[in-house]
Amino acid sequence: AQSVTQPDIHITVSEGASLELRCNYSYGATPYLFWYVQSPGQGLQLLLKYFSGDTLVQGIKGFEAEFKRSQSSFNLRKPSVHWSDAAEYFCAVRQAAGNKLTFGGGTRVLVKP
Amino acid sequence: EPEVTQTPSHQVTQMGQEVILRCVPISNHLYFYWYRQILGQKVEFLVSFYNNEISEKSEIFDDQFSVERPDGSNFTLKIRSTKLEDSAMYFCATMTGEETQYFGPGTRLLVL
Numbered sequence: 632a633q634s635v636t637q638p639d640i641h642i643t644v645s646e647g648a649s650l651e652l653r654c655n656y657s658y659g660a661t662p663y664l665f666w667y668v669q670s671p672g673q674g675l676q677l678l679l680k681y682f683s684g685d686t687l688v689q690g691i692k693g694f695e696a697e698f699k700r701s702q703s704s705f706n707l708r709k710p711s712v713h714w715s716d717a718a719e720y721f722c723a724v725r726q727a728a729g730n731k732l733t734f735g736g737g738t739r740v741l742v743k744p
Numbered sequence: 745e746p747e748v749t750q751t752p753s754h755q756v757t758q759m760g761q762e763v764i765l766r767c768v769p770i771s772n773h774l775y776f777y778w779y780r781q782i783l784g785q786k787v788e789f790l791v792s793f794y795n796n797e798i799s800e801k802s803e804i805f806d807d808q809f810s811v812e813r814p815d816g817s818n819f820t821l822k823i824r825s826t827k828l829e830d831s832a833m834y835f836c837a838t839m840t841g842e843e844t845q846y847f848g849p850g851t852r853l854l855v856l
Contacts, residue, residue, distance in 0.1 A: 674847045676847070730777070731800055734787040
């Protein structure tokens, strides 16, 4: 069965500093990969996705993610965080042939002034 | 930009009562999903629905749960007899054939 691991439960970062959130997946083939963000009291908003092609994908709000097949990873990055980036971030995978998303446990990001 | 909407935003119910959670999908979307997130835990898949029938369901989605599209627009999740452990945030998600699921804001269900 496929699984998704986000090793960091909490990350605290200073405003203006860079951010990297880790995601590793376990699956036999290359799945479809997603990053969602959940602000307090809100639903899940899609940040970016990877299906195929260029392994560096750009998303909304200045985020990008890089797919590394050899490491089964899809890490999310932002060069300079803003206070509004404080939220919980979820990595998710989907089988190409299936429909359901399998989510990681999430990483909560706190932004210090 | 079109959005998935869900009602109610919060619901408190007594154990053993029936609840119906409602979702209005984005208008041209054909695939529908329910997920739930128990406080402090992962978002978990419950069920997917396409062409008026369930296409996949998880082991969580037992006989107490049902889904339907009663009027061709709303997509509902019914929990027949709620248990304490059903307390969670329930998310609806919808998709065209383009592989990206769009999530609603969720319904927070509290079973007392």
